[in-house]
Amino acid sequence: MIPRISTVESLKVNSMLIGAMLQVGDCLLLQPSSNVLAVSRQLPIFWAKEGELSAYPLFTRPLPKPIITEFVQMNIENQVPLIKVRNIHVNGLSTSGTIQIGSNVRTEATTRVKHFRQFLFPPKIPPQSS
Amino acid sequence: MNVQVINREISVGDIRILGVASSAVLLVGDTQSITCLSIFDTPPEAVTIGLVPLAAETTSAV
Numbered sequence: 077m078i079p080r081i082s083t084v085e086s087l088k089v090n091s092m093l094i095g096a097m098l099q100v101g102d103c104l105l106l107q108p109s110s111n112v113l114a115v116s117r118q119l120p121i122f123w124a125k126e127g128e129l130s131a132y133p134l135f136t137r138p139l140p141k142p143i144i145t146e147f148v149q150m151n152i153e154n155q156v157p158l159i160k161v162r163n164i165h166v167n168g169l170s171t172s173g174t175i176q177i178g179s180n181v182r183t184e185a186t187t188r189v190k191h192f193r194q195f196l197f198p199p200k201i202p203p204q205s206s
Numbered sequence: 207m208n209v210q211v212i213n214r215e216i217s218v219g220d221i222r223i224l225g226v227a228s229s230a231v232l233l234v235g236d237t238q239s240i241t242c243l244s245i246f247d248t249p250p251e252a253v254t255i256g257l258v259p260l261a262a263e264t265t266s267a268v
Contacts (some may be wrong), residue, residue, distance in 0.1 A: 079236070080213070080235070080236055082234045082235045084234055096226075102235070106231075108229075113260060115260065117257055118257070119257060121257055123259045125262050126259040126260040126261065126262055127260050127261065128260075128261040128262060131260075131261030132261070134245065134247050139243045139245065140243070141241065141243070142241070146207060147207070148207050148208075148209060149207065149208045149209070150209045150211060151208070151209065151210050151211065152211045152213065153210075153211065153212045153213065154213045155212060155213060155214050155215075156213065156214055156215045156216070158215075158216075159216050159234055159235060159236075160216065160217040160218065161217075161218040161219075161221060161234055162218065162219050162220060163219070163220045163221070164220075164221045164222075164223075164232075164234075165220070165221070165222045165223070166223045166224075166225075166226055166232070167223070167224045167225060168224070168225040168226070168227065169225075169226050169227070170225065170226075170227040170228075171227050171228050171229070172228065172229045172244075173225070173226035173227045173228070173229070173230050173231075173232075174226070174230070174231045174232070174233075175226060175231075175232045175233075176231075176232075176233050176234070176235060177234045177235065178234070178235045179235035179236040179237065180233075180235070180236075180237050181237065181238050181239075182237070182238060182239050182240075182241075183231055183233075183237060183239070183240040183241065183242075184241045184243075185229035185230075185231060185240075185241070185242045185243065185244075186229060186243045186244070187228045187229045187243070187244040187245070188244075188245050189228070189244075189245070189246045189247070190247050190248075190252075191246065191247065191248035191252060192248075192252045192253075192254075192260065193248075193252060193253045193254075194253075194254050194256070194257050194258065195253070195254070195255050195256075196255075196256070196257065197255065198255050
């Protein structure tokens, strides 16, 4: 099998954050991971020493991985050794989001997000129209 | 199970994406396997009335 070459004429990424990855070229394994505590507060007050991740079991519990029960024998024939893309535009890349131009063998991306909302007053619930 | 794949010419014009996030992958190339895992938790008890600090850091040096 002839390995394929990826060609991209132009690539524009506006912003990258929290464990995002942009890989140009081949590699064996991509393994991005990110742990996030997301806090929405009605007033933007943040204490300096808060946010110990180990206090929440979400960040330590085992992730449900898909179990592969079937053995698949794949025979690939690359008649044209090129993957052509003219233009890629990505606005945002975040929380283990990955872009790769090139080939790899395995990708294992994991993300854990725990979200909190803190209000000053109870939110007003609009009357239900039925 | 046997699978026969024949890759002929592939030529893409424009790809425009707003966001690639939470373990999403955009790949221009070949791969053997991709596993994307993402867990998100926002239970009702995560809503509080009143601003309270989250679990304090215990391992920080300073």
